Amino acid sequence: MTHSSATLPAVQALIFDMDGTMIDSMPSHAQSWQAFAAQHGLSIDMPDLMRRTTGRNGAECMRELFQRDMPDDEAWTLIADKERLYRELFGPIFTEVAGFKTFSEQALAKGLKVGIGTAGDQDNIAFVLSHLQLPSAPHAVVGGDEGLPGKPEPAIFLEAAKRMDTGASACIVFEDSPFGIEAARRAGMRAVAICSTHTPAQLAGAHVLASVRDYNELMNSKFLENLHVATS
Structure with missing residues (x-):
């Protein structure tokens, strides 16, 4: 694990990607x-x-899979079929990334807002939230089927910050993919690399505060305690 101890802008919100970041779903x-x-x-x-x-x-x-242009209605119909397969596979073995629920609750207890910014669609979001049974609902949830471009474009993260009435520089993004880490950079946000599917080197960047396997590592390192959290 690595993290910076430098003085940084006060943090108001954490934005979590979903697949591979909140839940260990990428193999499925x-x-x-x-x-x-x-x-x-x-x-x-x-x-x-x-x-x-x-x-x-x-x-x-x-469009990437079929390597051709296709109308939105065709593309969304196809992805709905694919995601049904995913939920059938992952549902019986549903697993969070270790420590996520505890970490998110500790963040809320420190006065931080918690949002979700995912390329996943509303069916997958509902599936994940119903399985996780979080004690507290996220302050904002932004999905990939809301008309926003996917990562590495920053739109999903910027919309999550907007819905939480939080400036980009006051947000920390938690991500497991290179596109997500890049989206955080483009959004002007700091990031934490969750190395469930990629190496720290693949998720590196000047804006990356920490690279960890899971949230237990963050909690063991007192990550939240060391943050400069904004107070109202």
Whole structure:
């Protein structure tokens, strides 16, 4: 784990990506991509597909998979089928990234706002929240099917900050993908790299405060206690 102890702007909100960051879902996503591609007679290079799609919204993912332009209605219909496969696979083995619920509750207890900024659609968001059963609802939830471009564009994170009435520089993004880390940088936000699917080197950046395997590492390092948290 690495983190900076330099004096930084006061923090008001934490924004969490969902897949691979809140929940350990990326292996099931990969399996569902494989099954979906087979149904459509496609042979795919899975690591390459995951590199090109992780963090993108559903329509963008389908255009990447089929390597052609397609109307939005076709793209969203296809991704709905793929995501149903994902939920069928992951539901029976649903697992959070270790320590997430405890960490998020500790953040709330310190007066921080907590938001979700994901490329996942509303069905996947509802699926995750129903399984996690968070004691407190997030202050804002932004999904990838709300008409915003996916990561590495910063729109999803900026919208989450807007809904929490928080400036970008007062937000810390938690992400597991290179596109997500880059989206945080473009948004003018600091980030924490959750290395559930990538290495710290793959998620590096001057704006990255910490690189950890899970939230237990953050809690053990007193990450929240060391933050300069804004007070109202």
